[in-house]
Amino acid sequence: DIVMTQSPDSLAVSLGERATINCKSTQSVLSSSNNKNYLAWFQQKPGQPPKLLIYWASARESGVPDRFSGRGSGTDFTLTISSLQAEDVAVYYCQQYYGAPLTFGGGTKVEIK
Amino acid sequence: EVQLVESGGGLVQPGGSLRLSCAASEFIPSTYWWNWVRQAPGKGLEWVANIKQDGSEKYHPDSVKGRFTISRDSAKNSVYLQMNSLRAEDTAVYYCASGDGWRFDFWGQGTLVTVSA
Numbered sequence: 001d002i003v004m005t006q007s008p009d010s011l012a013v014s015l016g017e018r019a020t021i022n023c024k025s026t027q028s029v030l031s032s033s034n035n036k037n038y039l040a041w042f043q044q045k046p047g048q049p050p051k052l053l054i055y056w057a058s059a060r061e062s063g064v065p066d067r068f069s070g071r072g073s074g075t076d077f078t079l080t081i082s083s084l085q086a087e088d089v090a091v092y093y094c095q096q097y098y099g100a101p102l103t104f105g106g107g108t109k110v111e112i113k
Numbered sequence: 114e115v116q117l118v119e120s121g122g123g124l125v126q127p128g129g130s131l132r133l134s135c136a137a138s139e140f141i142p143s144t145y146w147w148n149w150v151r152q153a154p155g156k157g158l159e160w161v162a163n164i165k166q167d168g169s170e171k172y173h174p175d176s177v178k179g180r181f182t183i184s185r186d187s188a189k190n191s192v193y194l195q196m197n198s199l200r201a202e203d204t205a206v207y208y209c210a211s212g213d214g215w216r217f218d219f220w221g222q223g224t225l226v227t228v229s230a
Contacts, residue, residue, distance in 0.1 A: 038215075040216060040217065042158075042217070044158075048222075049208050049210075049220035049221065049222055049223055050150075050158065050208075050217070050220060051220070052212075052216070052217060052218055052219070055216055055218075061218075093157065093158055095158070095217070097214065097215035097216055097217075100163075100172045100174070101160060101172070101174035101175075102148075102160040102163070102215060103160070104157055104158040104159070104160070105157075106157050107157045107158075
C-alpha cells in the first residue's frame with residue numbers, strides 16, 4: 001500500500017500570509033506512461049464533504065481560487081495557499097490515485113493566527 | 114455539475130447489515146468510476162470501494178474485503194454499498210464520490226452509519 005504522510009498536523013497562519021502543507025508518499029505516484037503525478041488535494045470544512053482543489057499534483061480544479069497551488073513530483077508534494085483568507089480555515093488532505101488501495105494523508109488543520 | 118445523493122444510513126447492531134445507495138443527478142461518463150469513502154467521527158478519510166462505470170472492475174481495501182460489496186445500476190445512474198458483518202469501527206459518515214478514472218472530482222453530502230448495540 002502507498003502510505004501518504006502529511007506535515008504539519010496543524011498550522012496557524014495570519015490572514016494574508018502564506019500557508020504550506022507537505023505530503024510525502026512511500027512510493028512514487030508518477031506514471032512513466034503519461035508523465036503525470038496521480039496526486040490530489042482536498043479541502044474539507046466542518047460538516048461538509050471534501051472538495052477537490054488540485055489534481056495531477058498541480059492542476060487547479062475549475063472555480064478554485066488561484067491562491068491555491070500544488071507542486072511536486074514523484075514522492076514529495078506541497079500545497080500552498082499564497083495569501084490565507086478567513087474562508088480557507090479547513091482541514092486539507094492529500095490523496096494518491098496511482099494504485100489501489102487509494103489512500104489519503106492524515107490531514108492538516110489550517111487555522112488563523 | 115453532477116450532484117450525488119446518498120441514502121440508507123442509520124443505526125445497526127454489530128454483526129448486522131446495511132445497504133447504502135447513491136444516485137447521480139445526471140449520466141456519469143463511461144471513463145468515470147464510482148467510489149465510497151468513509152470518515153469516522155473526528156478522523157480522516159478512508160476509501161472503501163470503487164467500481165468502473167460499466168461494472169467490469171471493482172476494488173475493495175483489505176479492511177472491508179469480504180464484508181462490503183460495491184455494485185451499480187447504470188440504468189438508474191446509481192451505485193450501492195452492501196455492508197455485512199458490521200463492526201463498531203465501521204461507524205462513519207459514508208460518502209459517495211465519482212470522477213475521471215480514479216479521481217474524486219465530486220462528492221455527495223454523506224450518510225451516517227452507526228454500529229452500536
